Amino acid sequence: MKDYTNIEILEEIMSKIIVIGGAGFIGSHLVDALLDLKHQLIVIDDFSTGKKENLRKSSSRILLIREPILLTSGLLNKIPLTLKGADCIYHLAALPRIERSIDDPLGTHRANVEGTLVALELARKLGVKRFIYTSSSSVYGIQKRLPLKESFIPNPQNPYAYQKLMGEYYCQLYSQIYNLPVTIFRLFNVYGPRMISKGSYKLVFIKWLEQKKKNIPLSIYGSGEQTRDFTYISDAIDGLMRGRAVKEHFDIFNLGGGSQISIENLAKFFNHPTIYLPERLHEEKFKEADISKAKRILAWKPSISISEGVGKFMDYYGI
Ligand SMILES: NC(=O)c1ccc[n+]([C@@H]2O[C@H](COP(=O)([O-])OP(=O)(O)OC[C@H]3O[C@@H](n4cnc5c(N)ncnc54)[C@H](O)[C@@H]3O)[C@@H](O)[C@H]2O)c1
Numbered sequence: 001m002k003d004y005t006n007i008e009i010l011e012e013i014m015s016k017i018i019v020i021g022g023a024g025f026i027g028s029h030l031v032d033a034l035l036d037l038k039h040q041l042i043v044i045d046d047f048s049t050g051k052k053e054n055l056r057k058s059s060s061r062i063l064l065i066r067e068p069i070l071l072t073s074g075l076l077n078k079i080p081l082t083l084k085g086a087d088c089i090y091h092l093a094a095l096p097r098i099e100r101s102i103d104d105p106l107g108t109h110r111a112n113v114e115g116t117l118v119a120l121e122l123a124r125k126l127g128v129k130r131f132i133y134t135s136s137s138s139v140y141g142i143q144k145r146l147p148l149k150e151s152f153i154p155n156p157q158n159p160y161a162y163q164k165l166m167g168e169y170y171c172q173l174y175s176q177i178y179n180l181p182v183t184i185f186r187l188f189n190v191y192g193p194r195m196i197s198k199g200s201y202k203l204v205f206i207k208w209l210e211q212k213k214k215n216i217p218l219s220i221y222g223s224g225e226q227t228r229d230f231t232y233i234s235d236a237i238d239g240l241m242r243g244r245a246v247k248e249h250f251d252i253f254n255l256g257g258g259s260q261i262s263i264e265n266l267a268k269f270f271n272h273p274t275i276y277l278p279e280r281l282h283e284e285k286f287k288e289a290d291i292s293k294a295k296r297i298l299a300w301k302p303s304i305s306i307s308e309g310v311g312k313f314m315d316y317y318g319i
Helices: 025-036 098-103 105-126 159-177 204-213 233-245 263-268 292-298 306-317
Strands: 016-020 040-045 062-066 088-091 130-136 182-187 218-221 250-255 274-277
Touching (some): 025 233, 088 105, 098 105, 098 159, 105 130, 105 159, 130 233, 159 250, 182 233, 218 263, 250 292
Parallel strands (some): 016 040, 016 088, 088 130, 130 182, 218 274
């Protein structure tokens, strides 16, 4: 278990916390970490991409509301008694992946923008002490300089990135108009156990894992020179856990590994032949997080290097 004493989080032991999207990849790890600190947890999830098995470890210790966070959901009209008195909402629910948002801009808008607005409204009605929103490094889009700093003007390139940015703007609006304290995290390519492994919108790690298992070449889009900044799941969770202790009324933090790696070099860790496919449009070429703000203010830093993380990932999936 991590020691969070240096950020005064222990004084809030036994808080009631709501995790929206808690059955997903990142959400379910967050649930486990919050339970380790003995918080009372309520998970809201519609299982659109999340899985029951992600909550296997925690299911007997959480209250699960299987309901979409959307305008059509009954949650706002009749707030369940169990949600009353909640201190904090972590809002992770989304339909992620750029390709999905290009295929289905309306469906992803509903989940990613309308869903965030409804989550904020729930936070306002409950009077929670802080709302924590998982945004994405995609909001930066194409920039002239690296590493990407929170102060850069966003330049999104696809529906998903726009939707995550709209979510940020709604957060800012609620913090200004309704005085809701908000922490936003811009996550950079999180990977690790429980990554979504079904359906057609998979992250590169899962795609390559399947290709290696089937003994077919790992697919690389474009030249392979494009870079990403990968964050191991435990480091991302460590950062998210610190979000409740933020003092500023509204603040944004990058959470990333803090260094870029090309897709071509990442593939080398998989020790398997590769095949090059046409470049994917509407995606930024280079990504590297400036993590100095999270280091300075949250006393956070990533502890798992990419080589260590890939090793852990392969061990977990048995390759
Ligand atoms: N995984 C990454 O690398 C990454 C990077 C940047 C940002 N993020 C953000 O982090 C968050 C979590 O991502 P993830 O990778 O764990 O995704 P995920 O798909 O595994 O988890 C999302 C969860 O939200 C639930 N959900 C979706 N729409 C819902 C709705 N309307 N109502 C209730 N539940 C709903 C899904 O069932 C799922 O359990 C997302 O907001 C995503 O945009 C993730």
